[in-house]
Amino acid sequence: MLDDLFLTTSANQCLIELGIDSYEQCLDKEYFANYPYRIYYFFNSRGFRDNEWPNDINNAIWCVGDSFTVGLGQPFEHTWHQQLSTLTKDNIINISLNGASNDWISRKVCYILKHAAPKTIFIQWSYLHRRENNNQLLLDEQRLMHHDPHDSNDIGNFLKNIMAVESNKANTRIVHSFIPEFNKIDNNYIIYDKLDEDRILFFPNIDVVDKARDGHHYGKHTAMIYATQYMNTLKNGY
Numbered sequence: 001m002l003d004d005l006f007l008t009t010s011a012n013q014c015l016i017e018l019g020i021d022s023y024e025q026c027l028d029k030e031y032f033a034n035y036p037y038r039i040y041y042f043f044n045s046r047g048f049r050d051n052e053w054p055n056d057i058n059n060a061i062w063c064v065g066d067s068f069t070v071g072l073g074q075p076f077e078h079t080w081h082q083q084l085s086t087l088t089k090d091n092i093i094n095i096s097l098n099g100a101s102n103d104w105i106s107r108k109v110c111y112i113l114k115h116a117a118p119k120t121i122f123i124q125w126s127y128l129h130r131r132e133n134n135n136q137l138l139l140d141e142q143r144l145m146h147h148d149p150h151d152s153n154d155i156g157n158f159l160k161n162i163m164a165v166e167s168n169k170a171n172t173r174i175v176h177s178f179i180p181e182f183n184k185i186d187n188n189y190i191i192y193d194k195l196d197e198d199r200i201l202f203f204p205n206i207d208v209v210d211k212a213r214d215g216h217h218y219g220k221h222t223a224m225i226y227a228t229q230y231m232n233t234l235k236n237g238y
Contacts (some may be wrong), residue, residue, distance in 0.1 A: 002020075002111075002112075002115055002116060003101060004115075005046060005048075005095060005108070005111070006021075006046050006047055007043075007046065007047030007048060007097060007139075007140075007141060008047060008139060008141075008214075009047065009141050010043040010044070010048075010141075011043060011044070011045055011046060011047040012043065012044070012047075012049040013041070013042075013043045013047075013162075014040060014041065014042050014043070015040070015041040015184060016039065016040060016041070017041075018041050018070075018072060018222045019067065019072060019099070020072070020097065020214045020216075021039070021072045021073040021212070021213055021214040021217075022214075022237070024037075024128070025214070026213065026214045026215050026216075027214065027215030027216055028215040031210075031213070031214060031215055032213055032214065033057075033213065035213040037074075037075045037078070037213075037220075038075065039073070039074065039075050039213060040075075040076070042118075044152050047059060047095065048077075049058065049070050049071060049076065049094060049096065050070045050092070050093055050094040051091065051092075051100070053093055053132065054091040054093075054220070054224065055209060057093060057116055058116065058117065058118050058119060059089040059114040059117065059118070059119060059120075060087065060092060060093045060230055061081075061085070061089070061091070061120045061122060062092075062095065062112060062118050062120065062121045063081040063084070063091050063092060063093065063094050063095065063096070063104060063121075063122045063123075063124075063127065064094045064095045064096065064108055064109050064112070064121060064122070064124070065100070065106055065123065065125070065179075066096060066097060066098065066099065066100035066105070066121050066124070066126040066127075066179070067096070067097075067098040067100070067103075067217060068080075068124055068126075068158060068179050068217055068218065069081065069094065069096035069124050070094075070096060070097070070098050070185075070219075071169075071212075072212060072214060072216075072217045073142070073211075073212025073213040073214035073215075073216070073219075074212050074213070074219065074220065074223065076218070078220040078223055079223055080095075080124070080223040080224075080227045080230070081122070083220075083223055083224050083227040084122070084227035084230055084231060085184070086227075087227055087231050088231055088236075089230065090097065093118075095112070095138060095146055097106055097141070097144075099130075099144045099146065100109050100126055100130075100143070100144070100164075101126060101127075101130035101131055101132045101137075101144070101146070102125055102126050102130065102158055102161045103130070103131055103157070104130065104132050104140065104143070104163060105123060105125060105134035105142075105161070106161035106162070106164050106165055108121060109165045109174075110164055110165060110168050113165070113169055113170065113172055114119055114167045114168065114200050117170065117171070117172060117173065117223070118172060119171075119173060120172065120173045120174075120234065121167065121169075121172055121173070121175075122173045122174075122175050122177070122230050123165070123175070123176050123177070124177050124178065124179060124226070125158070125161075125162070125176065125177070125178050125179065125182070126179060126181070127181065128144075128154035128155065128158050128182075129147050129154050129156070130144075130146050130147070131145050131146070131147065131148040131151060131157070132145060133142070135213060137185065143237035149187070150167065155190055157171065158191065159191065159194060162176065162195070162200070163198075163201045166198070173201075173234065174201065174233045175201050175203075175230055175233050175234050176195070176200065176201065176202035176203075177202060177203050177204075177206070177226065177229070177230070178202075178205060178207045179203070180205060180206060180207070180222075182205050184208070188205075192204060200235070201233060201234075203229050203230075203233050206222065206225050206229065207225075208222050209221050209222050209225070210222055214222045
């Protein structure tokens, strides 16, 4: 049943705006109003912006991330995981949460590795400053905590999360990437060096070539660059 893979507040919902992808919160109202694509946010019975899961979940490609993986500001077919599905002809399972921290991403991936052990997982890591509330009695959507003033060791926290995934992956193929803003981190070379040292499969920052409707997230063409890089990294790395 994979009981920990549910977002109950969004299950079976359909929205036309979500978070900062709204006229009130977007960065450029004129751009938002003239965006050429129609967007609907359909959430499956588990609460993820995805189709209903295929019967064969082990051979599907699992994609895990934050709002960039949700595809905020994009039609569903423009998201990186759906373009990846088009490229590879594989089924996709999308596990993503608007506002997710790397703590949440790592926790979900470790759960997937333990209870599903799929062949392939693609991860797009989030902002390093985000943390997750430790109260396990709360829903995932309620545990979002974007900054913990008592924990300023962002790089250490991230490396802890990525190493937790790597130490539990067994025979699952995992490819790591980062949201575009990762290149703004002055010491990101420390992370790249550590991943290189440990022979962890990843690709570094992707440049943004277009914007989603909200003006913050990336658009269709940038998503395709991510999808292509995932496919090529997996092909060349194993």
